Amino acid sequence: MPAEAALAERGEPRIVIVGGGFGGLEAAKVLGKAGLEVTLVDRQNHHLFQPLLYQVATAALSAADIAEPIRKILRRHRNVRVILGEVARVDADKRSLTLTDGMVLPYDVLILAPGAAHSYFGHDEWAGFAPGLKTVEDARAIRSRSLLAFEHAEKTDDPAEQQRLMTIAVVGGGPTGVELAGSLAELSRFTLARDFRQVDPEKARIILLEAGPRLLSGFSEKMSRYAAERLERLGVEVKTGAAVEEIGEDFVRFSGEAVPTGVVVWAAGVAASPLGRTLGVETDRTGRVPVDEKLAVRGLPDVYAIGDLARCEDEEGNPLPGLAQVAKQQGRHLATQLARHLREGAPMSPFRYRGRGNTAIVGRHAAIFEQGSFKIKGWLAWLAWAFIHVYLLVGAQHRTQVSLQWLWRYVTYERGARLLTHPDGAPKAGKGPLPQAADEPARRPDRTVR
Incomplete structure (x- = not known):
């Protein structure tokens, strides 16, 4: 039944949003404010501010600093229902979703914003050795393995083994890889340097591997060179043209060279959520679903896709990047247009992305920022980066907490999220089950739909 017919028959169309990330949450807030009946489904109970997730992975922040319960964010909108669950497939013919626990959700209008997953370029076997960075669990895995590597290095008298354990390779020279490498270098050279006796964390090797000719391909060559120079000043070994060939338990091979490692972190590639492949429409090589200028999935009535799942093109036919600002603008625009369309019958206007720069x-105190011909770098860009990210955080308490922790870390070089609890006989760094990070409670399986 088309959404307009549902509105005429029942008084309200059933709008279902899949995903509580930047795009899905923005759409839910706008539709909730408009008074429409909305159900939001997410497999996590929290909204995660992913741009700062690398700081959780490097012990600068705890997960609670950058995550907020979805129910809390949407509590003022009594017409918005939140369901904890994972969508297994979409049946566009029956206009329904099936969750992994068997629950079936009917819809009249569907907004898909499930985000993205890691892509290992056909080498999924690397995932166990090189965690990516998309979720709190990923960040905890990276942090645990990194901190444990230094702990195990302290326990051995073998210099070669010490060096292996204190060698961390970051695969991927995009923004995530660059930020991770820089933060890991600061962690070892400043925060941990005074705390060990048997080993010297300042001698840790942080290697950044990029298959392309330069870092940060989405930025200008000038900014790319600046980023590489700043990382090298921190002690990061920047290797471009270094395609990874193999990753094992204790090594990474690239350009014919095998380097013994204690930790490998994957920041090289992403793929759209596999949910898009259940729609029965053709996707691109990364799994993105083609959408028209109104963000509607081509060939499926009343189904829309935003964020990382959508292949949305600009006026020149280039696909929009997978950025938080793109998803937020899409969610706000789509929800505003849907509300007018369903309430007043107004035609939906096309989406136009307004870029606000890359950073x-x-x-x-070093960052880069670009917007068109306007470019800044260094301390001023770092300050702008900090203000922007604090402003975009959800919740005043998070803005305050993060600001104070950054100020304390800037003055003292200390990082407060370094605590680990683990059973006796903890696994070697990079292997086996992960220890529990002490700043976050243990997660228990929960299949209950609330």
């Missing part, structure tokens, strides 16, 4: 942090 990346490359170490202590």
Whole structure:
């Protein structure tokens, strides 16, 4: 039944949003404010501010600093229902979703915003050795393995083994890889340097591997060079043209060279959520679903896709990047247009992305920012980066907490999220089950739909 017919028959169309990320949450807030009946489904109970997730992975922040319960964010909108669950497939013919626990959700209008997953370029076997960075669990895995590597290095008298354990390879020279490498270098050279006796964390090797000819391909060559120079000043070994060939338990092979490692982190590639492949429409090589200028999935009535799942093109036919600002603008625009369309019958206007610049942090008081011909770098860009990210955080308490922790870390070089609890006989760094990070409670399986 088309959404307009549902509105005429029942008084309200059933709008279902899949995903509580930047795009899905923005759409839910706008539709909730408009008074429409909305159900939001997410497999996590929290909204995660992913741009700062690398700081959780490097012990600068705890997960609670950058995550907020979805129910809390949407509590003022009594017409918005939140369901904890994972969508297994979409049946566009029956206009329904099936969750992994068997629950079936009917819809009249469907907004898909499930985000993205890691892509290992056909080498999924690397996932166990090189965690990516998309979720709190990923960040905890990276942090645990990194901190444990230094702990195990302290326990051995073998210099070669010490060096292996204190060698961390970051695969991928995009913004995530650059930010991770810089933060890991600061962690070892400043925060941990005074705390060990048997080993010297300042001698840790942080290697950044990029298959392309330069870092940060989405930025200008000038900014790319600046980022590489700043990382090298921090002690990061920047290797471009270095395609990874193999990753094992204790090594990474690239350009014919095998380097013994204690930790490998994957920041090289992403793929759209596999949910898009259940729609029965053709997707691109990364799994993105083609959408028209109104963000509607081509060939499926009343189904829309936004964020990382959508292949949305600009006026020149280039696909929009997978950025938080793109998803937020799409969610706000789509929800505003849907509300007018369903309430008043107004035609939906096409989406036009308004870029607000690209930014990346490359170490202590150093960052880059670009918007068109306007470019800044260094301390001023770092300050702008900090203000922007604090402003975009959800919740005043998070803005305050993060600001105070950044100020304390800037003055003292200390990082407060370094605590680990693990059973006796903890596994070697990079292997086996992960220890529990002490700043976050243990997660228990929960299949209950609330």
